[in-house]
Amino acid sequence: MCLAIPALIKSIEDKEAEAEIGGITRRISLWLTPEAEVGDYVLVHTGYAINVLDQEEAEETLRLLEEIAALGGEEG
Amino acid sequence: MKFITEFRRSDLAEGLISQIHHRSKTPARFMEFCGGHTVTIFRYGIRQILPATIEMVSGPGCPICVTANADLDKAIALAQIPEVIIATFGDMLKVPGSHTSLQELKADGADVRMVYSTLDALKIAEENPTRSVVFLGIGFETTAPTIAASILQAEDQRIKNYHVLSLHKLCPPVIRAILDSGEVKLHGLICPGHVSAIIGSHPWEFIARDYGIPCVVSGFEPLDILQCVDMLVAQVEMGRSEVEIAYRRGVRPEGNEEALRLMYRVFEPCPAAWRGIGEVPDSGLKIRKEYQHLDAEFAFDVDPGRPYEPQGCLCGDILRGVKTPLDCRLFGNACTPQYPVGPCMVSSEGTCAAYYNYGEGR
């Protein structure tokens, strides 16, 4: 029930935004994430953005996982 | 970066799987608290690809499953008031209460509407000024702030016929209750990612500190779970117990402070009854006095009668992680997603539904 899906913010009007979720545009509420900006990815749960996703952290995580894959389980 | 497909890459999964196999020496039992994690684990067959040293158990992290029958019966009784429109998330419809379900009432003419968001429920209230809309406030810390926002919005827009039945539950207190019972021995906890997006990682610290159990906050893609398991294994092998975040793109240690502020402006902690676990102090949220006029508990006086549990259903034990659906005699014959006996088979994130839908034990 805590499902939340990444969505890209296209435009903001007051406390609402148009966001693209899997190719579909939907209106979402920004009540819980007033800091969200156009171009941000947010996690959307029941019509509300509950957090702004951190692009740098996502890239950092993937970099780490690539390192692990390159080691092929030899390290640990 | 789309934040989805990147975290399903099979080459990266293979790297993690081989690292886990390489690292894991000590037998360990990990609990995934959240039903969303249970679904990812089953959908991607993660239990089968982990080494024999690791046992996974599912926890109580499905808000619908843990709602006590007495509370379900209250919601069902509200639906029987002619002026009331019940607005609810879809999964609630089929959950059997002591005597009937919302779906059966709806078939008999009760006005029960499935909504995707509290925003839809507010709209229904605006469009039906002579009726009362009762939104069933079911959910964890992920959902409670959205429902708090709807109450503040109703205030702002002077929508007087919108009410919330607050059956919210808080996660850290129930984990404490489960650990204190001593029924299930855990060596690691996969902490719920979207609950933590709101509350942050600090509220899990007592588990690492007081119970010596490693905690890692995980996201919901298969790589997230594998990374989380790898981090738990690392802690187990090094004899550490700390709180770590694997889901760094979605969770900050301090959480979402604005969401928490709104949540606690509208709600305050209260004791709550959990199915199979009983009453847990400070594990629920009730609407503060200031907003009492929007509280369905105060606006309507209903008598749901005495709750009664379905015979033979083991949901309570399954939610505590002490039994699995395979221990239930009704599983897969008398109880299926089409004809569910207990809530763990109704909710798509219930453990019984996960076992059934992904072919475990069939």
Ligand code: SF4
């Ligand atoms: S299989 Fe059905 S009856 Fe058995 S524990 Fe699960 S929900 Fe309850």
